[in-house]
Amino acid sequence: MNDTSWDSLVEHVGRIETLRGVMGTLGWDEQTMMPPKAQRLRGAQRALLSRMEHEWITDARIGGWLEALEGDADPVRRACARNLGRTYRRERGVPAELVVALAEAKSEGFAAWIDAKKRSDFARFAPSLSRLVELSRRRADAIDPHRHPYEVLLEEFDPGTSVEGLRAMFARLRDGLTPLLRAIAERPQLPALDATFDPERQTLLHREVAAALGYDLDGGRLDHAEHPFTTGLGEGDVRITTHIRADDLLSGLGATIHEAGHAMYEQGLPHALAGTTVTDAASYGLHESQSRFWENFIGRSRPFCRWLAARLAARFPEVGVDAEQLYQAQNRVERGLVRVEADEVTYNLHVIVRFELELALFDGTLSVADLPEAWNARYVEYLGVRPPNDARGVLQDVHWSGAAFGYFPSYTLGNLYAASLGATLERELPDLWARVEAGDFAHVLAFLRERRNAHGHLEEAPDLVRAAVGERDHVEDLLAYLWSRHGALYGVTRS
Amino acid sequence: MNDTSWDSLVEHVGRIETLRGVMGTLGWDEQTMMPPKAQRLRGAQRALLSRMEHEWITDARIGGWLEALEGDADPVRRACARNLGRTYRRERGVPAELVVALAEAKSEGFAAWIDAKKRSDFARFAPSLSRLVELSRRRADAIDPHRHPYEVLLEEFDPGTSVEGLRAMFARLRDGLTPLLRAIAERPQLPALDATFDPERQTLLHREVAAALGYDLDGGRLDHAEHPFTTGLGEGDVRITTHIRADDLLSGLGATIHEAGHAMYEQGLPHALAGTTVTDAASYGLHESQSRFWENFIGRSRPFCRWLAARLAARFPEVGVDAEQLYQAQNRVERGLVRVEADEVTYNLHVIVRFELELALFDGTLSVADLPEAWNARYVEYLGVRPPNDARGVLQDVHWSGAAFGYFPSYTLGNLYAASLGATLERELPDLWARVEAGDFAHVLAFLRERRNAHGHLEEAPDLVRAAVGERDHVEDLLAYLWSRHGALYGVTRS
Structure with missing residues (x-):
């Protein structure tokens, strides 16, 4: 590909990336700042920008650029050809x-899910869900009729991951986790x-901790949201949200x-490679590996609890909490019903x-x-608990109402990658x-x-x-880590 | 114009309006929320959307629609033809x-103005300002070579206003204000x-007052900003900002x-007429008439001060302030140097x-x-004060660095309209x-x-x-109002 064409490509893709930054800003605003009556207006704004994004990403010139990029040996251009293609x-x-x-089905599905969850009645959501599954299958077939439809959907979140690879890894993980959970119970x-x-001093503590870890607040913000999230809008603008509850320090801090x-x-x-697709995150799983690594491997470790205990003593002298109390509370294992409240041992079973x-x-x-009966049966089998109703069972997560099939695995992929990273870091940094x-x-x-x-x-x-990390067995790394940390705390050893 | 063409026009203009709402959201975010390191990214986002807006507003189809609209009797279509045209x-x-x-000149001009104001040295801003004036004159000539260039620039803010009309009104106002100011002094x-x-209770008070006046906070927000502003993003999303200072209740509340x-x-x-241009504000002056009407005619009145005194007593029982103290402080006249700190009597002299x-x-x-000497001479003549330096004189306002020539008159137009509105309301609502x-x-x-x-x-x-208000003399209405309110407080009467 000649340099003029490459420059045109980079300019075009850069425009798409900039537009996505705008859409991200609107999304952040919607969840943190927007007045309730602006819902309809924001919908029109989102629709307009989405249409433009779709137009730009399907611009016929891209087809020509992709052809010209074939066989290019430059690693950035090669990655761009793969990602953009x-x-x-x-x-x-x-x-x-x-x-x-x-x-339309997503928009109806979300409303139906809200209603069904409120009434704890799966039947109210079932027709929407059937339609979402059907349309998603048709979408997968339209993209690639020769592959497993679920793998095609999965690709949106974790490209380079196969259904068979995931199935094998997750089965091994499940079979390794259930004895640990039984022993702990x-x-x-x-x-x-x-x-x-x-709460006010908690907010200050959160800022202190985030900054200490290395989050650059001059290129970010920390705000409150019911369901915490991160929005990366581009260079110099990456915003996070959290929740603060007076009686639950650890949930918000986590x-x-x-x-x-x-x-x-x-x-x-x-960021210097803007416009080449290489500045994007490589996958949801990889993204999640970073958040989980900090939250769990570092944030629930005993040394971190010792550091945190000192910070707490400085900010909350009226509360007497020592490092060991923190460490135990951070690693308490409970057979629960709800994924977002789960500890490290049970979390992946929810995902599986x-x-x-x-x-x-x-x-x-x-x-x-x-679906509800299959859900409940698995909860009994893997977690030893039976959901008392649909709201705390099959209806608990929003994902399916938005047709985000294939999203959940990235959570566990993140934990698996994080475990191998942790093992590698421990070895390399004594x-x-x-x-x-x-x-x-x-x-x-x-x-x-x-x-x-x-x-x-740059790569998948x-x-x-x-x-x-080299050729490592992520499942084994994760199991070894969980047995080691939680086994020691609960006094159980791997047989 | 047939209905199909009209529908296409409304859809196209609606898109432009929606895009402006997006740009407005980014602008609001930039001034209230954006992290400092995001400056460059935000610049790229703004540039992208501005280019699109310019493309859409100069779309050749508009020329055809405007021709088809000629002679249309429907008032909305007629207004659309005028505004869009x-x-x-x-x-x-x-x-x-x-x-x-x-x-480019604006961007350089803004940097030069910041630097010049910091050093209080007009010479550092002069070359940029010369260029901005020159380019603005060329721009005015390009738009309409047959009209006074200043009137062409003015049209951007206050369409339907002539230079000669303004010159006459402002001269009469100036000549009426100076004796009042001299008498008060x-x-x-x-x-x-x-x-x-x-400060925290002040914020609650501000929300209470704004809501009591009729500002719908479910379709808005109140945040803090060094220089308060309002952003109208569309139906259901109109946000305001203010400043809070412990030792200056009235400045922030105003x-x-x-x-x-x-x-x-x-x-x-x-808002139901979205896409027709009729949902836009009619002019900056009209917009300003509303803000000034509430701020001054209502907000600095004795009855309002009585109401406010009761609210203050409820929220700040430890501070003893009575209605008459508030009323006097709200209407204190001072020959100052700085427009944004000016009282009602001197404010328009700054603008003139x-x-x-x-x-x-x-x-x-x-x-x-x-320019600096001409500025200082006029301050001595109209306000009786001589700026000790450029920073508090000719360099005080940002407007010229952004080539916003013709913007200032809207402030005084707003006061003039507000005075006639006040006189009318007093007559009609005993x-x-x-x-x-x-x-x-x-x-x-x-x-x-x-x-x-x-x-x-709908109309200009x-x-x-x-x-x-009917055929009223706005200058006389404003002078009569100021003589009446401030004359009474200071014990002077109009001769």
Whole structure:
């Protein structure tokens, strides 16, 4: 490809990226600042920008550029050909009427889900869900009729991941987690943190912790939102949100560390390569590996709890909490019903339930009507609890109402990658935990950035992970880590 | 024009309006929320959307629609032809290279102004200002070589206003204000408010007051900004900002009432006519008349001060301030140097100085080099004070650095319109002040909305005002109001 064509491509893709930054700003505003009566106006704004984005991403010139890029040896151009080609084919492959039908079905689906969850009645959501599954299957077939439809959907979140690879990994993980969970359930429970912390000072603490980890607040913000999230809008603008509750310090703090992890990944992307697609995150799973790494591997470690205890003592002298109390409360395991409240041991079982059910829906081996019973049966089998109703069972998550089939696996992929990263970091940085206890996180961030983050989407996520940690068994890394940390706390050992 | 063409026009203009709402959201975010490091990214976003807006507003189809609209008797279509035609001709008339040159000159001009103001050295800003005047003159000539260039620039803010009309009105106003100011200066000064108010409770008070006046906070927000402003983003989303200072209750509260006035005007526009240009504000002067009406005519009245004193007593029981103290402090007149700190009597003299100087710059009777001395001479003549330096003199306002020549008159136009509105309302609603004292502002808002606001830009501002108040002498209305309120407080009578 000659340099003039490449420059045109970079300019065009740069425009799309800039537009996405605008859309992201509107999305952030909608969830944090927008007045309630602006809903309809914001919908019109979103529709306008989405139409433009679709027009630009399906611009016929892209086809010519992609042809010209074939066989190019430059790594950035090669990555661009792969990433842009995928988006281009996915966006152009789906007929316009299907795009419209899906958009309508999502919008109806979301309303139906809200209603069904409020009444805890899956039957009210079932027709919408059936339609969403059907339309998503048709969409997958339109993109690539030769692949498993679920894999085509999965590709949107975690390109480079196969259904068979996931199925095997997740089955091994599930079979490794259930004995750990059973062993822990037989031991005396660890105490939760029973203390109240002034919300205003909590906000200050959150800012202090996020900044200490390495989140650059001059290129970001920390606001409140019911469901915390991170928005990466481009270079110099990566915003996080959290929730603060007086009687639950650790939930909000965990959210802040988690979102700061996402944000540090965004801040570390190779922004100088804007317009080449390489500045994008490599995958949802990789993104999640960063947030989980900080939240769990670092944030729930004993050395971190020691550092945190000192920060707490300085800010909340009226509350007496020591490091060991924090450490136990942070790693308390409970067989719960709700994914977003889950601890590290049970969390992936929640995800695996959803993965298996999604796969069955798209395999055609499970009907939407049978979904609640299949859900409940798996909860009994894997987690030992039976949801008392649909609201706390099959209706708990928003994802399916937006046809985000294939999204859930990225949560567990993130945990798997994070485990191998943790094992590698522990080996390579012998004084890791002494540094963490001293509040020195610079080496941790540098490790993450050098290893994979600064490559953006130059390679696919699984390849980036392999380059970072070598050939490792992620499932084994995660199981070893969980047995080691939680096994020690609960006094159980792996047989 | 047939209905199909009209529908296409409305769809196209609706798209432009929606895009402007997006740009407005980014602008609001930039001034209230955006992290400092996002400056460059936001610049790229703004540039992208501005280019699109320019493309859409100069779309050749508009020319055809305008032809088809000629002679259409429907009032909305007639207004659309006038408003859209003006924008279309203005945007298409200016050659692209001049647009680029002006954008660059503004950006350089802003930096030069910041630097010059910091050093209080006009010479550092003079070259930029010369260029901005020169380019603006060329722009005016490109749009319409047969009219006074200043009138062409003025049209951007206050269409339907002539230079000769303004010159005559402002000269009469100036000649009427100077004797009032001289008389007041010879009298004992009124006391300022010397008390401190807890900032957090001030914020609650601001919300209470804005809501009581009629600002719908479910379709808006109140945030903090160094220089308060209002952003109307469309139906259901009109946001205001204010500043809060512990030792200056009235400055911040005045800002909130002022911005709430702007916001209520935006909220009262005929949103059902979206896509026709009629939902736009009719002019800057008309917009300003609403903010000034609430801020001054209502907000600095004795009955309002009585109502406010009761609200203050409830929220700040530790501060003893009575209604008469508030009333005097609200209407204290001072010969100051700075427009944005000016009281009602001197405010318009600040504006008239700028209007006369702008006009002389575009007449060619004043050179940029002579501007500081001309500025200072007028301050001595009209206000009786001489700026000790450029920072508090000719460099105080940002407007010229952005080539916003012709903007200043709208401030005084707003005061003039507001005075006639006030006189009309007092005549038509005999129990006006009893209602205000009781905190019942519904009739005031209804009066403003019915009279002009709900017409949006159906007619030009001067015609809307005429329809609202009849044939009134705005200068006489404003002078009579100021002599009456301030004359009484200072014990002077009009000779």
